[in-house]
Amino acid sequence: MHPGLVPGISVDELRTRFGLDKVVFGITAALIVAFILWGVIAPDSVGDTSSTMFSWAMENTGWLLNIVMILGLVIMIYLAFSRFGNINLGKDGESPEFSRFSWIAMMFGAGIGVGIFFFGPSEPLWHYLSPPPHTVDPETPESLHQALAQSHFHWGLAAWALYALVGGALAYSIYRRGRVSLMSSVFRSLFGDRHTDGVAGRLVDMMAIIATLFGTAATLGLSAIQIGEGVKIVSGASDVTNTVLILIMAVLTVCFIISAVSGVSRGIRYLSNLNITLTLGLVLFVFIAGPTLFLLNLIPSGIASYADNLIDMMGRSLSWGQDTLDFQAQWTAFYWAWWIAWTPFVGMFIARISRGRTLREFAVVTTLVPTFILILAFTVFGGTAIAFHRDGKAGFDGSGTSEQTLFSMFDHLPLSGVIPFIVIFVLAVFFITSADSASVVMGTLSSKGDPAPRKIIVVFWGLCMMGIAVVMLLAGGEDALSGLQNLTILIAIPFSVVLIGLVVAFLRDLATDPAAIRRAYAENAIHNAVVKGLEEHGDEFEIAVGRAEEGHGAGADFDSTASEVTDWYRRTDEDGNEVDYDYTSGEWGDGWSPDDARRDDIGDEDADGDPATPGLNRE
Template sequence: MQQVTKVFYISVVVAILFIIWGTLPESLLQSANLSNVTTNVQGFITDKFGWFYLLTATGFLIFAIYLVFSKYGKLKLGKEDDEPEYPYITWFAMLFSAGMGIGLVFWGAGEPLSHFHSPPGVTTDPTSEIAAQEAMKYSFFHWGLHPWAIYAILALALAYFKFRKGAPGVISAVLVPLLGEKRIKGWIGTTIDFIAVFATIFGVATSLGLGALQIASGLSFTFDGIENSFALQLIIIVIVTILFMTSAMTGLNKGIKYLSNTNIVLALLLLLFLLFAGPTNFIMDYFTSTFGSYIRDLPYMSFRMTPFAEDSTWVSDWTIFYWAWWISWAPFVGTFIARVSKGRTIREFITGVLLVPTIFGALWFSVFGGTAINLEFFEGIDIYSDVSELGSEVALFSTLQHIPLGGVMSIIALLLISTFFITSADSATFVLGMQTTNGSLNPNIKVKFVWGIIQAGAAAILLWQGGLSSLQTAAIIAAFPFTFIMILMCFSLFKEFQQEGKKVNLKKK
């Protein structure tokens, strides 16, 4: 296989060892089985470094906003005469499908409903009006500016160095200004790229697992006689793996592009139907008031910990998990966004990546979460009992069954989850291939095939070991070492911008 780097071989070996470890019987390993070890590591990280995730995610957002208004905002992600490769609608569709797809459908109704019954405010009464306001505000917070700032910073760094400086499109290349070319070409660079690949494998495996969980739950909830079991989830992973591997063979401008546009059409169809079939005025009032409170309380939420609360698990279970999940997804989403963003200015790029998905995500939660909360608060329909019994993955389908044409909409929702599933996995094989072939913009098909099989295997093992909790555990562990790399990337990027600024000034003189 041409262009394959040693990062590929190291990452494949480690990933295969992880999958083998997950298949070994508990009686053989006793307390050293995969589930116990990863749970203990996750507990240590969240207990000791929860504040670290909070500060770094907020730091990335501040840095991104600074770049928008700084003198560096005029710099292009490419040469001065480069033009964007994709129109805005396709660009937004591709970055949105890769960045949030499955998660938004999975948590769209489930997260606001969960916060409504278990509010983030320690003294807030469950299912009260204040609980409803807080539930939606924190849903906006977890899926808004912070995650997209994380993606934007990494994508910006990769695109800038790749398209303007001609560097390889790998994570380590971004750190050359800070660490020097000699170190990056040695074991330090290899380690950095391996950590990025490791985070990508398990960040994406988490989302693939969520997709399999929700498709299985949706089929079981919508159609009588279908049981939601690990066997069904495994069958779904196998079928979707075949589909996304077929798509991956067609390349970026066919499979991923067409799937991304299909995702947007299905997502808008489902969103608009529920908006107008559901309590429209309530949803839009809820969206408007919550967006205002989100902007107002953003600084407070960005630094919120609960050191004096007897039970402080809410922040670690939700906010810390999300920040870790977004960071573990950053190499994947960042590399993909960088690949499709050539020719845009830094100001245009960051503004688009921050604002458009944030506003769309807020509207999505208002429609799906708002409809679920409206059914409970005003109509007394107990949707949360289904969630408590069957898991968060059924919240969407439980909500839709109380809406006109809910059965049809449930089938469209299943199609949407499936296309998001395929797009995310397809994009991830492309990104993993790119990261392990020294930044090749068209990775070898054999390399993408290997990564597709490994991703599917990792998702299946995590589901088998403990469902949603194992998926969350893997994301938090994978994100921890990569957080330090992202901090170094910010310093390296800023150093390079300063050098570029000096060159521009010299040209003007």
């Protein structure tokens, strides 16, 4: 079949053999377990080493984080308005799996997490009291809007453009190119088949697992810190030590394991939907019970300030001086590292729910909708905290921690005796569902792209996440947040290089997509036809399809038999041997059909008792 006529291939149409990748799993697991043992045995050593490496990295490689975040935003804007925008993240003519409302609702769930509770009230307040260097004076109307702009900058377009970039690349790779659900699959056009299935591809997958481990562990650490503060308030305890935080994490880890092995994941999903509803409810509650009129005015003003200051904030770096570098290290670099580390996890989730969307719709909606949601949440929480500071209420002088600011805000609102329990519940469910989902993603990455990895692998990665979160807390000492920040940034810097490579590979794939080939042919054909029509018939001509002279056709400058545009849609059996395939009838040359796989799978279960997925074989 001509490469311009291929309708696309979904991974579930192929004959794939899944199983544990012993190299990826073995090497990554050994490194992570060794790190956890080091952190538990000598947390001070980890803390000192990470602090030293962190200082060096911020001074010498902080620019790399900025470049990656800016690149993600630029690429998604380009894809939304480029000739690639009409390419389907699925086969030609394939309809979206979910309605637009359900799709946005699920994306909304991905945009809501512990971050809006941990940083929502405190970050805008801190920027208001101590604005970024070389900007405005503190505690002024200018600093109010600068504070919101800076918070929106950290949580808005740049973060979601990067998630959209990875999610779009994965969705395209899986549902249009028929590749398995691995980060390395995106690099096939860059590495070639041999290196993608070899050292280079496995290195990408191992780095993706490590990034996900540390990024999610940082989130779990933040959850534990907040839950600890809530327990302190509810119980009347005097202080929350790292021992208490570790105990909280241990209890939640047991809940995660029960979720992972007992088959209650569907119940957890329902619980997650309830959680999102409660989170929205809390934001709405603060909006109504707090300074409503002030917030109504602040929402459009904050958005306008964000748009006005976006380019300036993107350009801040070491070139602005040491004060700016220190601010970046404490705030912007941590966020950029956190988002970079979360890209495999969130990207995989977004890819799975976006099948059938055009690249243009995907880029616009995935970037703008979650950004708007988080802007509203941060304006409501942060604006309320700033208003309480202006009113002189206790707990908003900037001396408290993020978690103290959160619970102080609710303490000054109605239902202060009930809200802490709801917040603790919400945070606990976020902890369990994040651990559950991230563990499945890491199980997939270490199981040759298996969408339903073995439960024992999922639990193992979940326990590793908890172990890393504990090490982060111990390495930070009294300032637990510093341990989370330092280690997250150190892990994200090497993964930034992977994301730059992903951009190159994704664009190379799109350039040889069947829809892109057809568009190029169409432009050439119309141009040639119009020129010839004018030359031969003046104003009176029409366009018809016919065979052109040798070397003058629409595809004269394109080699439609080249391996880079034909190899990807050649079909193979489970062992990688090429098999003929008729795209018109859907028949395999060796007589295989999906029904054969289904018959083989009847009654067949994997080692954990899970029914095998029809058509997808496991080693």
